[in-house]
Amino acid sequence: MLRRILLFTGLILSLPVFAQEIHEITVVGVQDSHTVVTDDTLVAPADTAQMLRKMPGANINKNGELTGIAQYRGMFGDRISVAVDGAQISGAGPNAMDAPLSYAPVALLESLTINRGIAPVSSAQETIGGYIQAKTYQGDFGSGQQLELSGRTYFGAQSVNEGMVASGFFSLANRNHLIRAFVMNESADDLEFPGGKILPSEYERERFDVGYGYRNGDHEISFDIARNNTGDAGTAALPMDILSIDSDLFRSRYSYSANTFNLTAELFGSDNEHWMTNFHLRRPPQDNMMSPGRMRYRQTFAASENLGYTIKLEQYAGNGSWLFGLDGHFTEHEAVVTNPNAQPFFLTNFNGAERDVLGAFVERSLSINDELGLDAGLRYNRVSMDTGAVGANLNPMNMAMGMPVMMNNMAANLANQFNSANRAQTDHNVDWFARLSLETDRDLIWYIGAARKTRSASYQERYLWSPMESTGGMADGKTYVGKIDLDPEVAHELELGFDWESGNLSLYPRLFYRDVSDFIQGTPSTNMTVNQFAMMMSNMGMGAPNPLQFNNTEATFYGFDLEAAYELTDRLTLRAIANMVRGERDDITDNLYRVSPDNLILGLDYRRDDWLIALESITYADQDRIAITNLEQTTDGYSLVNLSARIDFAQGAELRLGVENLLDEDYFDHLAAYNRAFNPDIATRSRMPGLGRNFYGRLMWYF
Ligand SMILES: [Cu+2]
Known part of the structure; x- marks a missing residue:
């Protein structure tokens, strides 16, 4: 028995502990991705997006505990392509309360990978800002005829919000069949920070997955369905909180690996329904001079449908490979705002807003000689969008005169402008990339990459017709209107770096420069009706005056990121991640909104046979480079200390314990936006506080 335990422990330890890299070497390749394997990395939060904070170049725009929007090298939201088990999910x-990574809860996550720098055009359709891949637990086929049960249970708890998670993954498999199932339940109370509580920030979520895989020879096929139910979840940085998000997800994958080629086909879809309100979790609107509070109760029903496919054929050539592919992603969005205290009140936020992307691409991976490798590719995307007519009734009591009548007339005016416009739009977008890697000696590989990447406007950027904050989670407190005929953004990008692995040291620095023409950004609205409407709403206690309109502008992003590790001894490793990014407008003198401050993570890991301890410092610089257009506020720098430990105490069982913000530092996260709910401890529209000291634990049992 003891021998078996020792053998097992040995096996565990031979895996890269706190492994952060998977080398994806094709030809003479550089490390072009960074992977965090959940099993090897201690994570406290429920939201997978929070793991991005520890990945080079990446960060998170946090609008709630389950509402994390991915940021990479200064770009975020729809500019970052996120795939969950190959599926694109437009929430x-x-x-963006249900941003894509919210569909891969941490308890189900096997790994999270970011592409460092320029993403190949094959990775996804629109990758202007980067590409992130979440993989959930799938289980493995067995080796024999006999069906065998295996899996993992996972329990977690944390003190900062009394958060709890319980989950189980089960698989029944032999060499041909694999049946898998997952169940999870998690919930938390409101968060604590050194000066009080963040109201509301509680959450509850359930998840159920069932899947089947069949493998025979070189063929493999799988089908998976999942249900993701989020209940009450506070998003104090946004105007409303989550009442429910009920999603049904589907995915299927077929692959055939032959001697000379590899064929994969994927089909995915999702059906997502969501309710949010400004009264059920936060303090509801109060009576004021201009209007009774009950007339400002708002609830929104929003829904999206996704359908997509990818077909890839990889053909091996003597000195590399060719990759040919076709993909499609079709989405449709609805959203209607109502008031439970005034039935006839409604406002169509989005009515059947469609966005269909059809793509085709070719890629070449080539060894030019023993030292020189080339990856290059070309993609074409056809993006076609359209939406239905909109309307509103802002005078539910049928008053004969006064504010509601004026507001209702203005809304009708805006709706007419929108409904009489030609709303169907089609863009033809061409992307390409080329990356060269040169091995100058055994320890050093130089890397240079260039790309052109495009992104067409989102449905919000085109079709938001009345000034509102439906902006994909900008959370800048500004109201926006869209612009139907926005041109696609075009980024030209250069990247330079090297991989140096010598003795105990590994070093992966990258420099990047990205010029974006027609960058889509809110600029002050010049539409008089829009401006008057926003002013009136603001006077009544809703939204803010001086709305922005999405427009084509010019922008530049540049910076530097670094990943490094140094093995001090067999047992002691020092690791570092450093990030620096600048985002600037070129058409006017301003910075871009919500760009991560410079930051540095230093970690020290000490390993023993059956335990490991890690000490980490996270330092953020001041952020003074703020977007005046978005009324952004500066933040001061800060330093946090985290401590964590892992103990393998029995066969297949692991206990992890940790504390985040050990010194209970008082700080503000620049990317966490502003308070929009009534909070006794936080002024309205002031920065959301960073979280206080958090003790957490995680118990996992593999069987
Ligand atoms: Cu919402």
């Missing part, structure tokens, strides 16, 4: 929430 139901027009403010």
Whole structure:
């Protein structure tokens, strides 16, 4: 028995502990991705997006505990392509309350990978800002005829919000069949920070997955369905909180690996329904001079549908490979705002907003000689969009005169402008990339990459017709209107770096420069009706005056990121991640909104046979480079200390314990936006506080 335990422990330890890299070497390749394997990395939060904070170049725009929007090298939201098990998910929430990574809860996540720098055009359709891949637990086929049960249970708890998670993954498999199932339940109370509580920030979520895989020879096929139910979840940085997000997800994958080629086909879809309100979790609107509070109760029903496919054929050539592919992603969004206290009140936020992307690409991976490798590719995307007519009734009591009548007339005026416009739009977008890697000696590989990447406007950027905050989670407190005929953004990008692995040291620095023409950004609205409407709403206690309109502008992003590790001894490793990014407008003198401050993570890991301890410092610089256009506020720098430990105490069982913000530092996360709910401890529209000291634990049992 003891021998078996020792053998097992040995096996565990031979895996890269806190492994952060998977080398994806094709030809003479450089490390072009960074992977965090959940099993090897201690994570406290429920939201997978929070793991991005520890990945080079990446960060998170956090609008709630389950509402994390991915940021990479200064770009975020729809500019970052996120795949969950190969599926693209455009969430139901027009403010990205269900951002794509919320569909891969941490308890189900096997790994999270970011592409460092320029993403190949094959990775996804629109990759202007980067590409992130979440993989959930799938289980493995067995080796024999006999069906065998295996799996993992996972329990977690944390002190900062009394959060709890319980989950189980089960698989029944032999060499041909694999049946898998997952169940999870998690919930938390409101968060604590050194000066009080963040109201509301509680959450509850359930998840159920069932899947089947069949493998025979070189063929493999799988089908998976999942249900993701989020219940009450506070998003104090947004105008409303989550009442429900009920999603049904589907995915299927077929692959055939032959001697000379590899064929994969994927089909995915999702159906997402979402309710949010401004009264059920936060303090509801109060009576004021201009209007009774009950007339400002708002609830929104929003829904999205996704359908997509990818077909890839990889053909091996003597000195590399060719890759040919076709893909499609079709989405449709609805959103209607109502008031439970005034039935006739409604406002169509989005009505059947469609966005269909059809793509085709070719890629070449080539060894030019023993030292020189080339990856290059070309993609074409056809993006076609359209939407239905909109309307509103802002005078539910049928008053004969006064504010509601004026507001209702203005809304009708805006709706007419929108409904009489030609709303169907089609863009033809061409992307390409080329990356060269040169091995100058055994320890050093130089890397240079260039790309052109495009992104067409989102449905919000085109079709938001009345000034509102439905902006994909900008959370800048500004109201926006869209512009139907926005041109696609075009980024030209250069990247330079090297991989140096010598003795105990590994070093992966990258420099990047990205010029974006027609960058889509809110600029002050010049539409008089829009401006008057926003002013009136603001006077009544809703939204803010001086709305922005999405427009084509010019922007530049540049910076530097670094990943490094140094093995001090067999047992002691020092690791570092450093990030620097600048985002600037070129058409006017301004910075871009919500760009991560410079930051540095230093970690020290000490390993023993059956335990491991890690000490980490996270330092953020001041952020003074703020977007005046978005009324952004500066933040001061800060330093946090985290401590964590892992103990393998029995066969297949692991306990992880940790504390985040050990010194209970008082700080503000620049990317966490502003308070929009009534909070006794936080002024309205002031920065959301960073979280206080958090003790957490995680118990996993593999069987
Ligand atoms: Cu929402």
